[in-house]
Amino acid sequence: MGHSPTPGRNTGPGITVVGGGLAGLTAAITAAEAGARVTLHEAHHTLGGRARTAEGPYALNDGPHALYRRGPHWDWLRQRGLLGPLANPPLHEAARFRFHHGGALRRIxxxxxxxxxxxxxxxxxxxxxxxxxxxxxxxxxxxxxxxxxxxxxxxxxxxxxxxxxxxxxxxxxxAALPPEARYPVGGWGRLSERMAGHAWNLGVRIEASSRVDTLPGGPVVVATSLDAARRLLKDDGLRWPSGRTVLIDLALRTRRGDPFVVSDLDAPGWLERFTAQDPSLAPAGEQLVQGQIPIGPDAPRAEGLARAEHLLDLGFPGWRDRTVWRREALANGRTGAVDPPGTTWRDRPRIDRGGSGVFLAGDQVAAPGVLSEVAFTSGITAASLALKSLAGVPVGDS
Structure with missing residues (x-):
């Protein structure tokens, strides 16, 4: 569904944003705040990208999500009143942090x-x-x-x-102490909803269920996955390594003594009981456990699921009999950029695509930060460069 901009506002030359995830919303807000007329296209019927939260009784994110409070996006969101209510890691649950090490579950x-x-x-x-x-x-x-x-x-x-x-x-x-992680109450979808509302109030025209197959004229910020950007721009060089991770979500009947986190130190893996800090994510009497188990590029999904179930056996006794709902997924190339030895974020695909009026944003492009911070940082940079392009100023990101 499309929304018209607020009458009389941002009626100057336009910038197009393709993609309504965190990077696209950040770019749209940045450009609109500078007075540009902005149209945002999102192929899905809802905004948020990988920051969407599932509707229904279980407010699930697409993988573990947390805001790190020392990141650059923290102040950006706070200054605009977009942080909203946040849950802290539950300090009273600290004693329920478990480590799988040497084949056993340990407290330290x-x-x-x-x-x-x-x-x-x-x-x-x-x-x-x-x-x-x-x-x-x-x-x-x-x-x-x-x-x-x-x-x-x-x-x-x-x-x-x-x-x-x-x-x-x-x-x-x-591993910072006290922890940097904070959790948007109700799931990450609430954060993207606040951002979308702010963009709307700034006059951004939002076109959901609107897939872009051909670039429009004028400056364009392509804030999609790198795979989608490669297809849209027909640029086979838009590649960078990412992760491949099995995700498992469980709703369990509540049991006293369940851990808050199980961190696997024998192999990469993590289980987290997200209702420990935000009980609103599941109905009363149930708790939401989410796990991520990275697997190699050729490993079968069953390998990750077997490792997840082994961690559950150790940390959540009787979890099979207590399971009232279950979901499994494979996140392939959707987990942000990873930098091999000899490379930094500056070596990733550039935001400025060489003076063509096209700019990239997302979590696999040349911008600093950790996890979602890359999306925010690149969105701000892409919008700033698009604004310069709109004004006829030569651009170039570093």
Missing amino acids: PPAGLFALARRSAEQAPVDVDFLTWATERAGPATARAAAHYVAVALFHHDPGALSAAFVQERLRRA
């Missing part, structure tokens, strides 16, 4: 893991893999455990093989 991780996490990313080299660098500083066992722990911020089957600087930045933030 290896002693050196959090000491390693305190090192700054600047101390880690770009051109060496994380496992090699971390092994020299903490020993092989702790290095492997740390690589597997940080998979929650990578969604990748072999974090140790990635750039040390890239992984260390994510390890430091994922």
Whole structure:
């Protein structure tokens, strides 16, 4: 459904945004705030992209989602009143954080893991893999455990093989104390709804169920997945590695003593009971557990599901008999960019597509940040460059 812009507002030259996820909404808001006339096209019937929250009794996100409060998007959202109510990690549940290590479920991780996490990313080299660098500083066992722990911020089957600087930045933030993570109450869909409402109030024309197959004239921000951007722009060079992750969602009848988190340190994997911090995500008497198990590019989905079920057996006794609802999915290339050794975010596909008036935004392009922060940062940059293009100013991102 399409919405006309507010009469009398933003009636100047136009910018088109293709994609209504976090990157597209950020780009649309940034451009509209500068006075541009903005039209946003979204192929799905609802906005939000991978930040959508399922409708129905279980408010499920498409994989684990959290806002890191020290990220650049935090202030951007706060300044516009878009953060909304947020849930903190439940401190009273801290004792229910479990680590799968050495084949058993444990209450504490290896002693050196959090000491390693305190090192700054600047101390880690770009051109060496994380496992090699971390092994020299903490020993092989702790290095492997740390690589597997940080998979929650990578969604990748072999974090140790990635750039040390890239992984260390994510390890430091994922293991920060007090935790950086905050959770939009009611699911991430509430955040994208607030952003969409703000865009509407700024005069953005929103066209849902509107698939764009041919680029319109004027500056265009392509804020889709990299695969979709490659097809739309007919540019086979738009490629960058991402993760492949099995997702499992369960609604379980409540049982006292269930853990808040099970972190797999023997292999990449993570289970989280999201109703611990936000009970509104499931009906009373039920709890929502979500897991992500990264698997290799050729591994069958069944391998990830078997590992998830093994973690559930250890951490959630009787979970099979308590399951009232279950969903499984495979997230392939939808988990954000990962940087191999010798590369940084600057080596990813450029936002400015070479003076053509086309600009990329999303979580796999050349912008800094962790997880969704890349989408926000690239959306702001793409919109700023599109505004310059609209004004006839030569552009170029760095």
